[in-house]
Each structure stands twice: as C-alpha cells, then as structure tokens.
Amino acid sequence: MVLKASLLLLSLSAPATVLMAQTSSVPPTSSPSRPPLASATLQPSLDILRQALSQMAIDKWKASPAIRDEADSNLRSVQHDLQSTLPTLLTTADAEPASAAKALPVYRNVEALYDVMLRLDAAGRLAAPAGQISALDQALASLSDVRHTLGDQVQMDAEAQEARATHLQTALNAVPPLPAASAPVPCTPTPPVRKKRVTKPASKPTTPATSTPATTPAH
Numbered sequence: 247m248v249l250k251a252s253l254l255l256l257s258l259s260a261p262a263t264v265l266m267a268q269t270s271s272v273p274p275t276s277s278p279s280r281p282p283l284a285s286a287t288l289q290p291s292l293d294i295l296r297q298a299l300s301q302m303a304i305d306k307w308k309a310s311p312a313i314r315d316e317a318d319s320n321l322r323s324v325q326h327d328l329q330s331t332l333p334t335l336l337t338t339a340d341a342e343p344a345s346a347a348k349a350l351p352v353y354r355n356v357e358a359l360y361d362v363m364l365r366l367d368a369a370g371r372l373a374a375p376a377g378q379i380s381a382l383d384q385a386l387a388s389l390s391d392v393r394h395t396l397g398d399q400v401q402m403d404a405e406a407q408e409a410r411a412t413h414l415q416t417a418l419n420a421v422p423p424l425p426a427a428s429a430p431v432p433c434t435p436t437p438p439v440r441k442k443r444v445t446k447p448a449s450k451p452t453t454p455a456t457s458t459p460a461t462t463p464a465h
Contacts (some may be wrong), residue, residue: 269447281403284339284352284396291385291392294327295363299325301378309373317369318364325361346403353400356393363389364407 277302306315337349374382391449 268419281343282399283343284399285336286348287396288336288352288356288392291388292332293464294388295324295385296328296377296383299328301377301381302374305376306375307370307373309355312372313369317366320366320369323362324359324366327355328363331355332359344403344406346400346407349396349403350363353393353396356389356396360386360389360393 298320302321304314305322307314309317332352335352335355339345339352342348363382363386367379367386370379370382374417
C-alpha cells in the first residue's frame with residue numbers, strides 16, 4: 247500500500263513540475279523594470295493646474311453673469327476633483343502599478359478633467375485678463391500631454407497582462423493530462439484463526455472394588 251501511495255503522489259506532482267519547467271524556460275514578456283506610479287506621472291501637471299486655478303478671479307471677468315456662473319461652476323468642479331475624487335483613485339492605482347484595471351479609472355478621470363478645463367479655458371479666452379488666460383492655456387496643454395502619457399501606459403500594462411495570460415494558458419495546455427487512476431483494491435481483512443477446541447476423552451467410570459466376605463474361621 248505504501249508503494250502504491252508513493253506512485254500516485256509522483257503521478258500527481260509530475261504535471262506541476264512540467265509546468266514550472268516550461269514557464270521558467272520562456273523569457274518574461276514584460277519589462278523587468280517597475281512601472282511608474284500614476285501619481286508620479288500626473289504630479290507635475292497637477293501642480294501646474296493647481297497654480298493656474300489659484301490665479302482665477304472669475305468675479306472680475308468682463309463677461310455676462312451667465313458666462314461667469316458657468317466658469318465658476320467649472321472651476322469648482324475641477325477643484326473638487328483635485329481635492330476628493332482623484333487622490334482616492336491615485337492611491338488605488340499606486341497600490342498595483344502594473345494593473346491596467348486600477349489605472350484605467352485614473353485615466354478616465356483625467357479625460358473628464360480635461361474636458362472641463364477645455365470649457366473653462368474657452369470662457370477665459372473671452373473674458374479673463376491676459377495673465378489668467380496664459381495660466382489656463384499652460385495648465386490645459388500640460389494636462390493634454392499627461393493624459394496621452396497615461397493612456398499609453400494603461401495600454402502597455404493591458405498588453406503586458408494579456409501576454410502573460412496567453413503565455414500561462416499555452417503552458418497549461420502543454421501539460422500532459424493526468425494518468426487515469428486505477429481503482430484501489432479493497433483490502434479484505436483476514437478472518438481471525440479460530441483455535442480448535444480440543445475435546446478431552448471421557449474418563450472411564452471407576453469400577454468399585456468387590457468386597458470379599460470375611461470367612462469364619464473353623465473351630
């Protein structure tokens with residue numbers, strides 16, 4: 247039984263050994279360098295954007311109240327995103343730098359942020375002073391560049407993950423199937439050996455001794 251158990255264990259561990267050998271023999275598909283953090287990629291552009299927003303004085307723009315109200319709403323929306331929404335997304339993405347799924351929400355947020363900044367910059371060109379227009383233009387250009395960089399990084403991460411998954415699937419398909427396990431032979435317990443009962447021969451009845459009548463001596 248011990249020999250059968252050892253053979254079964256060897257047959258089960260063989261495919262895993264083959265898979266490890268195949269996966270280790272193929273060079274890695276992704277770059278060994280650590281992917282850049284999303285926060286590090288965005289930080290320079292976010293600093294330029296925050297500096298531009300701090301210079302905005304929309305109440306002094308030479309525009310109609312409707313244009314100023316819309317610009318102020320866009321400004322508050324960008325500020326809220328920078329303070330509340332984007333930091334949470336960056337923390338999640340930084341925890342797994344190579345995960346395209348974690349970086350994708352950051353990319354989408356930056357795309358939405360860029361759209362709002364486009365409207366704010368367009369309104370500023372109509373009514374803002376020259377200094378504020380220049381700050382908005384610089385922030386918009388920097389945000390445009392970084393969104394392309396972030397999008398390329400997300401695509402590279404997705405392609406690397408797909409390549410790793412394809413390589414792993416190929417390795418799994420190459421693993422030979424497990425041998426058919428033979429049905430275990432049931433162990434029939436050996437019945438205990440009964441000791442033969444030795445029958446003692448019956449003892450012969452003892453014949454009582456015949457008493458001899460006493461003879462009377464002759465006179």
